Amino acid sequence: MNLDDDAAYEVIKARDARFDGRLFVGVTSTGIYCRPVCRVRTPRRENCRFFGSPAQAEAQAFRPCMKCRPEIAPGPGLAWTTMDASRTLAVQAARWLDGHTGSGGVPSIAALAERLGVSDRHLRRIFHAEHGVTPLQYLQTRRLLLAKQLLTDTRLAVTEVAHASGFLSVRRFNAAFADSYRMSPTALRRDTTGDTPADGAVVVHLGLRAPYDHVALLRFLGARAVPGVEHVAGSSVRRSVRAGVLADTAGWLEAEFLANRNLVRLRFAPALAPASSRVVATVRRWLDLDADPATIDGALADLPGAPGLRLPGSVDAFEMAVRAVLGQQVTVAAARTLARRLVDRFGEPAASPWPEVDRWFPGPATLAAAPLDRIAELGIIRARAGAIQALATVWPALSGPLRGEGPPERLIEDLCALPGIGPWTAHYIAMRATGWPDAFPPKDIAVLNAMKVLYGTTSPREAERLAERWQPWRAYAVLRLWNSLTPPPVPVPTP
Secondary structure, three states: OOOOHHHHHHHHHHOOHHHOOOOEEEEOOOOEEEOOOOOOOOOOHHHEEEEOOHHHHHHOOOEEOOOOOHHHOOOOOOOHHHOOHHHHHHHHHHHHHHHOOOOOOOOOHHHHHHHHOOOHHHHHHHHHHHHOOOHHHHHHHHHHHHHHHHHHHOOOOHHHHHHHOOOOOHHHHHHHHHHHHOOOHHHHHHOOOOOOOOOOOEEEEEEOOOOOOHHHHHHHHHHHOOOEOEEEEOOEEEEEEOOOOOOOOOEEEEEEEOOOOOEEEEEEOHHHHHHHHHHHHHHHHHOOOOOOHHHHHHHOOOOOOOOOOOOOOOOOHHHHHHHHHHOOOOOHHHHHHHHHHHHHHHOEEOOOOOOOEOEEOOOHHHHHHOOHHHHHOOOOOHHHHHHHHHHHHHHHHHHHHHOOOOOHHHHHHHHHOOOOOOHHHHHHHHHHHOOOOOOOOOOOHHHHHHHHHHHOOOOHHHHHHHHHHHOOOHHHHHHHHHHHOOOOOOOOOOO
C-alpha cells in the first residue's frame, strides 16, 4: 500500500471496498484487526494502526475480527509483471508458501531460495521488505486464518481442521491458535454455525473485489465446458476433479456466486477436505477473485466492455493445456466436441451430486501411454495428437513453471520446444493455466479482427505494437477484444 496513515483512515471511514484485501486496520483499544469494509463503528483515529496484510497485523498481536472475517477477504491483486526483480521474487515466494499452507511441517526457505536462484539471506531480506514479516510468520498466519475459516464455515472436526491447515498435531494447533487469537478452536466453534449439507460437502465462502462481471465469466466457461467434466448452471459452475490435481483422491466442486453479495459459496467433496488449502487457492485463481478491477479497467479504458471482467483460469492445468492444443485453428464448439470425445474414450466414470458431471478428464499418464492412433481416430489431427502426447510425457517437468516458480516467459519457451506447440498455444496455456495477466496469444485471428474494426490495424505486427499500451493487462484486453465480436446476450424477461 502506498497510503499514508491519514489517507488510510479516510478509506476506513468511507468503507471503501476498492481497498478490501489490500488494507487492514488494527484497533489498539480492542486488539482486533478488520477489513476496510467492516460494518462496526469506525474506531477513533488515534486507536488505529494500518497494515498491508493480515500477517503484518498478527505479527503485532492483533486478532482477526469475527464480523468482517479477514480470512475471506480477496487477495492484494498485485500484478508481479509490473514489479522490479526483488518484488517479483518476494511475490513468487509468497505464492510458493501459499501452496504449502496445508502441507504440514516447515518448508525449507533455503530450498526455495535455490529454486529462485538467490541466496537464503537475500530471499529473507526482500521477503520482509515486501511483506513486512518473515516467511514463517507469513505461513503461520495463512494457516491460522485457514483454520479460522474452516472452524467458522464448516462442521469439520477440530482434528481435521488442524491437519487441513498444515499443523502436524492437534496439540500444536491448539497452542498456536490460543496464542494468536486468545481463544481455543473449540471456543470459536461454539460461537459459529457452520454449514452442514446433507451430502457431507465442505462449504466455505470466498470474498471478491467488486465490480465482478460473473455473467461474462460463466458465459466464457460454459461455452468451453467439456461435457461430463464441467457444467455451468445458473450462477454456479460445477466440475469433477481427477486424482492428483488437488489431492491424492478424486472429487468434485461447485462455485456459486451469491446474489447481491461479494461472495462465492464454494462446496467441495468431503474427500478433498484434507486439501482444503489447495482447493481454496485453486478456486481463487480459477475465478480470478483477487484481481484489482479498478486498476485493470482503468488501463483498458479505450476498449469496449463492462467493468469487472475477470480472466478465467483453470482447476486442472493439464486439462487446460490439452484443450488449448485441441483448440488450434478450430472453433470453440469444435474444440469442445474433440475434448468430449477424448474424455469419453480415455476418461473414467466420476461420482458427483449432479448427473451432468459424471467423468474425470484423463491424466498425463493415461494419454502418454495411449496409442497415437487411438487418439487420432477421434478426429484429432495426427500432429495435434502427437502434441498432446508430448505434453503428457513431459508434464512433471512443467509443474514448477505452472505453479509460478519463475517467469512465464520460461514456461512459454519450454512449451514452444515441444512438437506441435507454437507461441499461440503456449500463450493461451500461460493465460489460463497460470493466470498470467500479460499473455497475448500472437496472431490470434479474433483479436486481429477486433483490432482491425476498432483501431484500423492492418497487420499482426501493428496490432502487437498497439497492444503494448495495455501492458501488463493484455490477457484482459484479449478477453475484451474477443467479447467485442460476440453480440451481447438477449435479456430474458423475469416472470
